[in-house]
Amino acid sequence: xxxxxxxxxxxxxxxxxxxxxxxxxxxxxxxxxxxxxxxxxxxxxxxxxxxxxxxxxxxxxxxxxxxxxxxxxxxxxxxxxxxxxxxxxxxxxxxxxxxxxxxxxxxxxxxxxxxxxxxxxxxxxxxxxxxxxxxxxxxxxxxxxxxxxxxxxxxxxxxxxxxxxxxxxxxxxxxxxxxxxxxxxxxxxxxxxxxxxxxxxxxxxxxxxxx
Numbered sequence: 001x002x003x004x005x006x007x008x009x010x011x012x013x014x015x016x017x018x019x020x021x022x023x024x025x026x027x028x029x030x031x032x033x034x035x036x037x038x039x040x041x042x043x044x045x046x047x048x049x050x051x052x053x054x055x056x057x058x059x060x061x062x063x064x065x066x067x068x069x070x071x072x073x074x075x076x077x078x079x080x081x082x083x084x085x086x087x088x089x090x091x092x093x094x095x096x097x098x099x100x101x102x103x104x105x106x107x108x109x110x111x112x113x114x115x116x117x118x119x120x121x122x123x124x125x126x127x128x129x130x131x132x133x134x135x136x137x138x139x140x141x142x143x144x145x146x147x148x149x150x151x152x153x154x155x156x157x158x159x160x161x162x163x164x165x166x167x168x169x170x171x172x173x174x175x176x177x178x179x180x181x182x183x184x185x186x187x188x189x190x191x192x193x194x195x196x197x198x199x200x201x202x203x204x205x206x207x208x209x210x211x
Contacts, residue, residue, distance in 0.1 A: 001197070002029045002054040008065025008092070009037045009116055015184060016064065022190040029054070037066055038114025046074050058086045060197055061132075064184055065160070068093025068136075069120035075130045082131040087200075089193050091137045092157055092183045094164040097123035100146045107149075128169030135196040137189065138165035139178040157183065174202040 003023055005016040013034035020030040031052045035045045053059045063071040068090030075085070101121045104110060113121065128134050144158020155162045159180035166173055178186050195203045 001058050001060060002031070003060040003062055003193075004049065004052045005030065005032045006049075006061070006063040006067030006070050007032070007034065007037075008063075008067050009113070009121075011037065011064070016062075019062075019184055019190060022187075023193060026190060026194050028060075028194075035070075037116055038112075040070075040115055040119055042070075042073060042077070042119065045070060046077055049074055050078070053084070059084060060087045060089070060193075061085060062089045062091065062193065063093055064091045065093055065180065066116055066119070066121060068095060072130075073119055075132060080132075082133075085132050087133045087135065087197050088130075089135045089137065089196060090165065091189065092139055092160055092165065092180050093136065094121065094160045095128075095134075095136060095167045095170075096126050096164060097121060098160050098164055099123060100149065100159060103149050126167060128167045133171040133196075133200050134167070134169070135172045135174070135193075135202060136165045136167070136170050137174045137176060137183065137192065137202075138162045139180055139183050140175050141177050141179040141182070143179040172196065172201045174204070 005020055007013055007016050013032035016032045020032055024030050033048055061071045071088055098121055139157025140155055142152055142156045142158050146156050146159050157180040192202050
């Protein structure tokens with residue numbers, strides 16, 4: 001199987017190399033897709049993703065933060081069958097949008113987000129109705145900008161709340177004691193991704209709905 005990774009806002013694909021290398025050691029082939037997160041050309045990103053997918057084997061998509069939302073838009077655009085893309089793992093992704101984005105816009109910092117807000121970062125109601133099994137991983141270590149701007153009353157990874165990583169129709173959900181960025185570098189994550197791909201659930205999940 002092949003795994004393709006998409007990074008989050010203000011990041012570059014190099015941030016995902018440690019995670020991709022750990023999954024290579026577990027037997028997967030991997031590629032990392034880099035893109036401009038504040039000036040997103042969706043069709044350009046989608047065409048790059050098309051070329052990275054293995055046409056002869058089943059593929060897996062892993063997205064961190066905004067990367068998970070880009071995957072969601074890709075599935076809506078391309079409508080691939082489960083035989084082509086079987087699983088999606090969203091790591092720290094506000095799969096229905098992030099409240100911190102609204103706060104930053106209210107404070108006058110919306111311009112720094114570029115057109116990323118047009119790709120799912122703003123809060124919205126939605127369900128996961130794609131055939132791909134979705135596993136969402138959330139951090140609970142609230143170190144970051146969010147508790148400073150919005151207070152710490154909601155459990156979060158410092159950027160995205162745990163509730164913002166949940167969506168009706170997902171297959172499984174997992175919480176970890178990590179903040180938004182350190183989720184990418186946890187030694188625990190690769191094995192959890194591998195377990196989700198093999199068994200349609202995380203090893204120690206919050207709930208399971210394999211569908």
